[in-house]
């Protein structure tokens with residue numbers, strides 16, 4: 001080990017470790033976000049059947065991120081990962097919602113899209129009621145902002161009713177895991193929020 005590596009190791013040894021849970025419906029972009037945080041190739045990602053865990057370094061913190069598959073049949077297992085969670089990241093496919101809003105504006109509701117947004121909203125509401133996640137700060141990534149049909153973050157926040165949250169710190173961050181835009185800003189919020197804890 002070179003001197004630089006040794007210094008780096010000593011420095012990172014002082015970092016505070018955080019256990020972060022990364023949840024959201026299937027296809028929301030969780031694994032893509034995690035890989036882009038870890039600067040890994042994002043071109044061959046397949047639906048997560050179980051979970052992925054990666055450690056991501058951010059100044060002063062070692063983030064141990066647990067990315068659990070979001071398919072309906074996997075969601076009952078989410079609860080197995082709640083224990084000792086320091087922070088919850090919830091990922092939304094912002095383009096899913098916009099389709100619903102657009103169609104509802106012209107009174108032709110695509111009920112599949114409406115259901116999808118209701119589904120993610122409901123899952124999030126249930127998560128926020130979990131005892132084991134009580135008080136854990138919440139970061140919502142309004143992902144897929146590179147798509148023209150993506151709803152802006154404030155609309156996603158409104159749809160999810162985030163304003164009503166009183167018992168934890170929360171933040172919504174617009175991002176695109178594909179272009180990497182906004183992802184780092186999310187990390188910065190995590191560092192800022194967890195420093196104050």
Ligand SMILES: Nc1nc2c(ncn2[C@@H]2O[C@H](COP(=O)(O)OP(=O)(O)OP(=O)(O)O)[C@@H](O)[C@H]2O)c(=O)[nH]1
Pocket residue numbers: 024025026027028029030031032033045046047048049068069070071091143144145146147175176177178179
């Ligand atoms: N356009 C666009 N596509 C994205 C973005 N993020 C992810 N995707 C695509 O969305 C699809 C699903 O991404 P994943 O990262 O596998 O989604 P996931 O939330 O991990 O899905 P599960 O593992 O099934 O729960 C992939 O085809 C990604 O390339 C984004 O920001 N923009």
Ligand SMILES: [Mg+2]
Pocket residue numbers: 030031032046047048067068069070
């Ligand atoms: Mg995945």
